Amino acid sequence: MTSASCTHCHGPLPLPRRADMRYCSGSCRVLAARRRKAATAARVRSEQAAHIPAELRAKHRWVRHLNKRPTRCDLPRWASVRDPSTWSDHAAAAASTVGEGIGYVLTAGDGIVVVDLDHAVVDGELLPWARRIVDGLPPTYMERGRSGTGVHLWFRGSVSCGRRIRRGDVAVEWYSDGRYIVIGDRVPGTPLDLAELPDAAAAIASLV
Incomplete structure (x- = not known):
């Protein structure tokens, strides 16, 4: 009964x-x-957070995104990569229902550089040019872009300015300031921390 x-x-x-x-x-x-x-929803947020490095979650650099643009977490308004008042902590971003997902703002003082390999994945496998870059750089936190065909590699380091290279099928970008990165699913088997990448621009360019 x-x-x-x-x-x-x-x-x-x-x-x-x-x-x-x-x-x-x-x-x-x-x-x-x-x-x-x-x-x-809380359980899903907790599981997703467990796949993002703690050093990123600890920073007040989080936004939401909508149609490739950063949005605030607390209001349905656009965020700015130059205005910290429009950013939030990770917990607020993860819990927010604004937009389509979470993103992270890169700022020069943080010493974080992201390498974006675009159109680098086909049928779940890295293309040869992308594999060469990934294998040539230190093992680090890596997650899939929103499209599912790109990957982001996260490092401790900096570059004096962002750069984009398009050469045949190769599509590579790297940034450490004035950009936000949409956070996708962590690539299984990759570390949950950021590797050091001294002289990042030269290291990346040598592999392209």
Whole structure:
């Protein structure tokens, strides 16, 4: 026999009642469903956060994104990569429902450089030119771009200015300031920290 109290509010169930009755009212049924949904969302956020390096999660550099543009986490307004007041911490960004997902703002003082390999993945495998670059650089945190065909490699380092190279099928960009990066799924087997990349621009360019 089922419990005589409401699963949600723990108040008494009305009489007479069905044997499988769990809620005292339709309102409690709806509220219980919302609570389950919130708990599921929190679990998913926790699992996703576990795949992002702690040193990135610890910084107040997070935004949301919509149509390739950064948005604020607290309001449906655009964020700016030059205005820290429009950024949030990771927890707020992950919990926000604004836009389509989370992104990270690169700023010069943080000493983080991201290498973006565009159109580098086909059928789940890196193309030869992309594999050469990945294998030639230190193992580091790597995640898939939003399209599923690109990858981002994250390093400790800096470049004096961003650069983009297009040469045949090769499509490489690198930045350490004034950009935001949409965060995708971590590439399985890659480290959960950022490798050091001294003289980053020269190291990357030598592999292109």
